Amino acid sequence: MELRQLRYFVTVAEELNFGRAAERLRIAGPSLSQQIKALERDLKVQLFDRDRRSVALTAAGVALLPDARALVRQADELRRRVTGLASDEPVRIGCVNWCPVDWSERAAGVATLRVDTWVMPSHTQAARVADGSLDLAICWVQNTDLAELDLSSRLVGVDRLYALSAGAGTEPVDAKDTVVLVDTDTASWSSWNRYAEQFAAATGARVMRTDDGGVTGPTFFEHVRRLGRPVLNNPKGQNDTGAGDLARRPVCNPEPLWTWSLVWRRAEDRAAVLAVVDAFTRDAGDLGIGAAGVWLPAEDPYHRAHQRGQ
DSSP: OOHHHHHHHHHHHHHSOHHHHHHHHTSOHHHHHHHHHHHHHHHTSOOEEEOSSOEEEOHHHHHHHHHHHHHHHHHHHHHHHHTTOTTSOOEEEEESSOOOTTHHHHHTTTOOEEEOOOOOOHHHHHHHHHTTSOSEEEEOOOHHHHHHHTEEEEEEEEEEOEEEEESSOOOOEEGGGOEEEEESOHHHHHHHHHHHHHHHHHHOOEEEEESSSTTSHHHHHHHHHHHOSOEEOOGGGTTOOOOTTEEEEEEESSEEEEEEEEEEETTOOOHHHHHHHHHHHTTOOOTTTTSTTEEOOTTOTTOHHHHTTO
16 A cells, blocks of 8 residues: 555545546546555455446445545655755745646645735736745746746646637637737736737737727627627636627637746745745646647747747
8 A cells, every 4th residue: 555545545535536536636547547446456445436427435435534634644744844844934826817726735745835815917926926925926927027027937737718709600710810809908918918919910810909808707708799700718718608699619720828837036945935846847748839730929938949949
């Protein structure tokens, strides 16, 4: 029996869904299933009743769960003490819109994480890291931001932007046939405006300027209805579902991607902060940004030109 198998068991028991548990643990579903089966063989009991539709704890699983949770917590605390991080100040992290659903699991054993409740635009969160108000932030940045604020970054998330249009048609739309909304309120929408204008310049999409905050939310939906053309969605509204009369349409030729970066000060020397950076990004991969037919701004830190060192 291994500690990681107990951690896997606890996560599956909490989710009662192998797919969601694998996503939380950031491992492949078949690997998770194999590890649970190995644990069951070692303990000589069945921990889950599972079929194609459902997963449920057996009586043995219910009995094991409290002790397994306690062992995982004790192991994490021991690791913090051994590495000298338990008494360190919490690592302060902020976000804009996208964030991992498993903050605590990723940081477990390396640092105490304090998630900042002040949700602000990307450029504001990056500036707060630079001035020391935050240790880390998940936000959208370009190379110019990193240089100006003396920050480092790693990729932690990607949103695949789509278009909304009136009607029921869901066929793909060429980027050049979309509209992008740009807001005059640069205090709130500086990052989005920069992205939208670069996307339009690169693809031939039409730019429409607005002063009503209508780049997301109900006012955005009204703009889509009025324009009668596919409108590129804002990542802040990536999962909005409140417009049943509008259809999502994939954008192609090229497909626009919005990247989320974990940023920290280049001069950062706190072991706890750097440990969280590694924990959050160790297995991130390229999240599809290297695929053919996708678009990133030229100054995006993960643009293939910069990854090649050009």
